Amino acid sequence: MIFKDNFKVVIKGLDTNRSRSFLTILGIVIGIAAIILIMSIGRGAENLILGQIRGLGSQTIFIEPGREPQGPSNFAELFTDSLKQKDVDALRINSNVQGIKELTPTVMQVLPVTFENETVRTNIIGSSDLMAKILEIYPTEGAYFTDDDIRQKESVAVIGAEVRRKLFNQSDALNEKIKIKGKTFRVVGVLPKKGQVALFNVDEMVAVPYTTAQQYLFGINHFNAIIVQAESEEIVPRVVRDIESTLRETHNIDDPDKDDFHIMTQKNVAERVQTVTSILTILLVSVAAISLIVGGIGIMNIMLVSVSERTREIGLRKAIGATDREIMTQFLFEAIMLTSIGGIIGILFGVTLSFIASVALSRAVSLGWEFTFPVSAAIIGVVVAAFVGLAFGLYPARQAAQKSPIEALRYE
Numbered sequence: 001m002i003f004k005d006n007f008k009v010v011i012k013g014l015d016t017n018r019s020r021s022f023l024t025i026l027g028i029v030i031g032i033a034a035i036i037l038i039m040s041i042g043r044g045a046e047n048l049i050l051g052q053i054r055g056l057g058s059q060t061i062f063i064e065p066g067r068e069p070q071g072p073s074n075f076a077e078l079f080t081d082s083l084k085q086k087d088v089d090a091l092r093i094n095s096n097v098q099g100i101k102e103l104t105p106t107v108m109q110v111l112p113v114t115f116e117n118e119t120v121r122t123n124i125i126g127s128s129d130l131m132a133k134i135l136e137i138y139p140t141e142g143a144y145f146t147d148d149d150i151r152q153k154e155s156v157a158v159i160g161a162e163v164r165r166k167l168f169n170q171s172d173a174l175n176e177k178i179k180i181k182g183k184t185f186r187v188v189g190v191l192p193k194k195g196q197v198a199l200f201n202v203d204e205m206v207a208v209p210y211t212t213a214q215q216y217l218f219g220i221n222h223f224n225a226i227i228v229q230a231e232s233e234e235i236v237p238r239v240v241r242d243i244e245s246t247l248r249e250t251h252n253i254d255d256p257d258k259d260d261f262h263i264m265t266q267k268n269v270a271e272r273v274q275t276v277t278s279i280l281t282i283l284l285v286s287v288a289a290i291s292l293i294v295g296g297i298g299i300m301n302i303m304l305v306s307v308s309e310r311t312r313e314i315g316l317r318k319a320i321g322a323t324d325r326e327i328m329t330q331f332l333f334e335a336i337m338l339t340s341i342g343g344i345i346g347i348l349f350g351v352t353l354s355f356i357a358s359v360a361l362s363r364a365v366s367l368g369w370e371f372t373f374p375v376s377a378a379i380i381g382v383v384v385a386a387f388v389g390l391a392f393g394l395y396p397a398r399q400a401a402q403k404s405p406i407e408a409l410r411y412e
Contacts, residue, residue: 027295
């Protein structure tokens, strides 16, 4: 039989047994739709995170305590106290590290903030105005605290828009007194409503001088991170090398494998995010692919039923000259067509679900989640569906081809 004849037979069979055909390909439809949905959401999440990271600027360098985590068991390293004031002082010496434009130590904790009878738990970030420059968040009311405030450990604070709303409602917050861990702070600035900027939720944070946070709020003498801004993107690798050398000297480290700090640039973070999202996507797609195997078993089952129902037809075709190869090709073609149709429906269904999910996520996280259609997933879907049809249709097709024409014609 030529392709046209095979195609007509398949379409006629599908039309004759619509309900059975739909139920047969349902596993394929669900599997392909799940793969499209997972890859679309994964790609959207990756683009969103990378976009947030790029908001930090390509000249920004993060120094964090502890060795770089290589697995879940290493994340405790991030809470070590290896970054101290002596490190900041050494990094500020131009002969140690050339090309640093600005730097700021950073400390952070979640603490309750109180104004009169209102209390809200939020992120307290101890930093300098470099944080505002990097994130491009400048107060719409008042101003950011100054270097003098940091040196004198002043009790001043800049609050986010959501913190302001929860504590003060619509009243003026500037110069009002708030309490953090029992200590009174004067509000010197209010940030505009910006939501998530880079990896920080600006609306939900309270910024104070890092010296004040260390001494009066957290009771620590170390830093959670040191943020460095290089003079240009081109010199970032050299600045990173100089920082490593300087910190190894201040920490008396001779072996790089024993570093008690790690450095991240925008490129490092982006690569790590891409690696993590890729691994998660592969794992989830693998789980979703199980339904394709289930769908393939369904295809095999129905094709065996079809072979049994059409035994006399097989015998008649063989009696008038059809070869085993032609019989096998016909039934194999039917299996591939079934799964391919299921794959196409699955792609359409998956794209629709992905679009709905992207709209819902965009509204839920308020971060401009963009819908992405993974063309590679659609291609993979069609190819995998056809392969499933080929793999699971081969046995029923061989069974049909091996039937004896005389016995097939006698079959009732």
